Amino acid sequence: MEINNRISYEDVLYTTKDICEYMTGEDYAILSIPIKLKDKDVLKDYISVIACKNSEKDLVKAEILTQEGLTKNEYIKNVGYCHITTYETNNMETKYISFDNNDNYPIKAMFNSPYSEIEAFFKNFIKFRNDLIEKNQIVKSDDIEQYFQAVTGFKVNNTDTIFTRVKKKLSRK
Numbered sequence: 670m671e672i673n674n675r676i677s678y679e680d681v682l683y684t685t686k687d688i689c690e691y692m693t694g695e696d697y698a699i700l701s702i703p704i705k706l707k708d709k710d711v712l713k714d715y716i717s718v719i720a721c722k723n724s725e726k727d728l729v730k731a732e733i734l735t736q737e738g739l740t741k742n743e744y745i746k747n748v749g750y751c752h753i754t755t756y757e758t759n760n761m762e763t764k765y766i767s768f769d770n771n772d773n774y775p776i777k778a779m780f781n782s783p784y785s786e787i788e789a790f791f792k793n794f795i796k797f798r799n800d801l802i803e804k805n806q807i808v809k810s811d812d813i814e815q816y817f818q819a820v821t822g823f824k825v826n827n828t829d830t831i832f833t834r835v836k837k838k839l840s841r842k
Contacts (some may be wrong), residue, residue, distance in 0.1 A: 674769035720751040
């Protein structure tokens with residue numbers, strides 16, 4: 670494993686979903702919505718990835734589609750839900766999301782401000798993982814779980830998602 674500022678695309682999406690569910694106590698969905706946004710006065714095809722409450726999926730999709738024609742930065746500022754990333758559709762085969770704006774990787778994390786704590790979680794995780802790699806320590810295949818256990822001290826089994834397990838532990842207290 671090498672030092673970098675990227676996390677698996679799926680790990681980011683589903684951990685974000687788990688965090689949102691944990692914070693609100695409601696079921697969340699991950700939506701990938703095609704949208705046309707302006708880039709240098711030319712409309713381009715993008716995929717916008719967000720997490721929203723299951724009960725609001727249709728409303729969120731409709732709201733996002735009303736944002737077509739804006740620039741990418743204008744669009745992200747207007748999203749009222751947990752915006753994870755927006756990227757050009759020709760980059761759909763990538764496997765990671767970068768948390769470094771200076772990285773030339775095509776998909777970058779772009780959490781909007783109400784959800785900046787989630788982005789901070791991932792950035793802290795990246796620092797933790799890179800420190801382990803730098804010190805030649807073991808980085809498990811599910812290293813987000815390893816990070817979570819190190820931070821919280823919780824020992825968990827492998828059948829539930831991380832935040833479902835934490836929710837269960839906290840509900841017992």
